Amino acid sequence: MSILICISDLTEKQEFKEIDGNSKVHTLPRKALWSRVTSLRPPNKPTHADNAQKDSKTRTLRRLIIEIEGISAFYLLRELQHFTQLRLQLSANPALRGVDILWLQLRPPKKEVIDYKWNLILAHTLWERIEVEYLMSWLSTLGGGFSALGEQFSRCADVAGKISLRQLHIGLRLGDPFLQARCKLYYSISLIQTGRLRQAKYIIREQYKFAMKQKELDGRLVKMCQGIWLRLQYEYGLRLKTKKSTPDIHGGSSDK
Template sequence: MSKKLVVLARFSEYGIPESTVFILNKKKSSKDYPQILDKCDTSNVDEISFYCMDVHAASFLRSEIQRSSFLRRQVWKNHSTLLETGAVVLQILLKEPIRYHMDQRFGSQVQLLVNEKIELDHIMSCLSTLGGAFSSLGDQFLDCAKIAGKISLQQYKIAEKLCDPVTLMRCQLYLSISLIQCNRFKNAKIVITSVYRSMKSRPEELQDKRVISMCLGIWAKLKYHWYLEKKQIYIT
């Protein structure tokens, strides 16, 4: 029969235990067997060690027991054995830590998300600069207006990854400027009114005044270009 070391952790005597079983005759072993406790009759065992520590210390202890076969053997030698299963039970009473700390695995995952957001923000700023340059030339050159529209679409895709609704609205307004310059006034009107109504439907404290001002300014540009287009058609 293989020797087993059971690490039992709980917040209270009546709390739901989390048990981990380590096999002593293997270099590294970690498998969860909650059902092993049902087979262990602890009523006849007088000396079962209890340790009180916070959750971080218990996590460190479990990791070291998992890593070190020497530490597992030392725990085995210094604790009582449950004769029915040939297992040693190490009971830990958990308590809340004064301050929670981020572990290495979760920290690395968060770092990846932070790095991704930094890169997306950098790309967004570069596209904004490039799109602004083409948009400024869009009134004179139709090709520049079309390129500015394509850049706005790329910004919209990045804003979707950032999950920023305000940035999404601003990208739609950038696209509406390109539509105006391409004389697609009806499409631009739909985009501007949709963004304006969506922003005004929010609670007042959540409304972005810059987006509302952008809608009003682009709407004035739309009316002006529409007037020029109608005047040109009338003259010809």
């Protein structure tokens, strides 16, 4: 046994749903509503649908309009979905005899219901997110300054790496994988500046693979990986050039 329900909100926006015999709720597009109504009508009773085959302009949708508050409508749908006996009683109700669709017209409640506990949790979470974003902006500015100085002073590069790790901890708390990936890339820059090229190489490769696996490609993250990878290649080139120009044990130079 299926029940067709229309939910019309305060802006007169209508959403059509069907609760089937397996207690599943399906959303029906408006175009498919009439065909579904005619398929659910008893075949042994003549209806206006029979005349509609001759005249497509003749269509009658029999509905029962009930004005109800939004919260009550929500619980009514839940009860109809989970309790088969309630659906049977509703279909046997004389008021619904010959009715095609149950029309729930939402109305403003007489008294607004405010969930103060949830509002407090939401306000605290929102304020925490604002403070964390503010802290991240300061850390990014500070880390960028130390990273720039790290080109000449290794101690500043170490400080920039510690700031990046601190940002990573914040990213882990926020649960944002893209922010975590950017923080790891920031840390890889510190590794390059301090000569730990192999560790930086593994981090950059890992973040590039992560960026390319996403359904929605983050161009900013991909370009960061490519840019830092070029910097890594440059440092490897300098290291190789230095090794070639280093004198051997016989006092000569290996750079020929």
